[in-house]
Amino acid sequence: MDNKDRFAFLAEWYDPTACLLRRYQFFYYPNDNSVEMFDLKNQRTFLRRTKYGDIHAKDMFVGNRVNIFSRQLNLVDYADRYTATKLGSKKERTLALIKPDGVPKIGDILEMAIAANLMVTNAKMTHLTWSQAADFYVEHQSKLFFNSLVQLVSSAPVVALELMGDEAVSVWRKLLGPSDPEVARREAPQSIRAQFGTDSGKDVAHGSDSLAAAARELEFFFPTAICHGPPNTAIYLDCTCCIIKPHAVAEGLTGKILNSIAAAGYHISALEMFNVDRANAEEFYEVYKGVVIEYVDMVTELSLGPCMVLEIHGTDVAKTFREFCGPADPEIARHLRPTTLRALYGTDKVKNAVHCTDLPEDAVLEVQYFFKILDG
Template sequence: MANQEHHRYSFTAEWYDSNASLVRKYQLLFYDADNTVEMYDIKNRRLFLKRSKCDSLRYEDLYIGSMINIHSRQLTIVDYADEFTRKQLSQRKQRTLAMIKPDAIGKVGPIIDIIYQSKLLINQAKMISLSTSNAQAFYAEHKAKPFYDKLVRFMTSGPVVAMELMGEDAIQAWRQILGPTDSSVARSEAPGSIRAMFGTDNTQNACHGSDSPASGERETDFFFSKPHKNTAQLKNCTCCIIKPTAVKNGQAGEIMSAICDAGFKMSALEMFHLERANAEEFLEVYKGVVTEYMDMVSELCSGPSIVVEITGSTSMDPNTIPATFREFVGPSDPEIARHLRPKTLRARFGKNKVLNAVHCTDLSEDGMLETEYFFRILSS
């Protein structure tokens, strides 16, 4: 954090009690000096959790809408609970839209890596194909300009990845990372910017960023407050989940780059904040079989995951995609992977059998089923 002073932050958080079918509200206190938390039951006006250490919770995780995990209980932060917290965090947690345009869709990995290196947080992400009407609505302010029709055609020519970014002065920070609108100008004035590296001109310029707080709110609402069909093919595919710890550690971009470098195609992508019941349901096949099952469930709902539908290049046999990708991901235990197959994803990015960076479909016949679970059943 930029400010080294220590503070107590107060939030209102909700937990869904599935046994009672009730939403319970708590006041959540976070002390950044020692990463401790305290909780009060609002309805019953009593202490619910005495102040205790919670190493899995970070200052960066505290924002409105965040799903957090405290001692295996998943809560959603719904509001600030005092004016101090509101004033301290409202600017630091500014939101903006980042959109990877069709011309840079093959550079999703490097662009996401740049975002994480800049200390911005990706709160939501989804790959979609814009319809003509959607593109026209999004760029309505440019309707009278001569480039409007060309822009709409370009934006509907392939998939885009929309992301909600959050951080201190996020709008200006992201625009600085992007560089000048015209990619040729960016190459001379800001050669390290995204548009300089990945853009072509002032239309095919790799990425979009909101230009004001009002635009940021309108544009993020456009993509994430209304339904948009995802790009999942749901055939000849397999499922890849970049797990919460890998996402929190800023490894998602590197993992995606490695996947593409190996010849695989990411045909759909979405960030999910899994509830515990969904994690248990998805991993049920491991229950009673793998001793780490409960820890695997806790990891999968401990923060945002990025789920990717994996398909292959034209040179790959589509029937072997699940098995081929599983080989590329490597053994479930990263220590074993590092000894036997050091170039695999888990060898490079995993810590242990639970925090092994990536989930992949184990059985070839389940590739489409696992992908459907996320992109047909859970996708918003």
């Protein structure tokens, strides 16, 4: 077999039963969408080459998590030069910081990023202190606009996004457009700043200007060390939980769903992306065990890849938001309530776009599970 017919990665899987990190060579064959795994410690085949419909070529990049027969594998490195050259040469990560004036347009901004083939691989809403904002923009401290910039960015919540894609740094900067929205409207009318910016102070969003800056700025919001970076904005009061499920994230529906939520008048008080392992998914969905026949499939779906978790804040919000999401079965939703989230974006009872809190008394507990326990 020609190695050009396959991509090879080093992958890790945490075995919760043995409390061990197991390492594999993971092979993906794009011609027939099949996978194969080789156990590096025991030096033997772990999974013979098998067709697997739930994985695709776009999932193949270092840093991604893929779910293979209920095992969530972390792709930690390329295992041969061909794969690294073919898949890794242009892949970059960059920071997109949505400033307070841009947060109301987060759905539109995400849709534009996704349309530009940029994948959201991490996200967090946070409210920076003056000191944190000053630290982030320390390279501009001698500039005349420094104080006003820090004041703006620390005045209300921001959303930090990690974007990944081919030449992500330059693609995102081009998508943003010139820093002055008036100039952007003349020179790049389709850009984010042209469409949503007000003036040179309120320019919607920030983008890293180099790979080195991207690495530094991503570490600020999404540190690789034990610390967790700036805190989330969850308030745990008069709230309910919404999860944009992994299939909807993978299908590029995040921006559309956020726009639908905003258009219905709901206030998102916290937002964060999580990679939920199977044990946590089982714990979160435990109330459905033995009650809902789709329980096992629901657990698998939640642990299949990144999901986006929202705290929705408002009066009697658990009840009204549950109605807004619609029946669990999207087919029924399309017949009875065609404007609900599941009617618009769901496929079936498992891939039904969003989870929402069913019982009002569970709302705060579900929000706390993600924003206090998993982000703790």
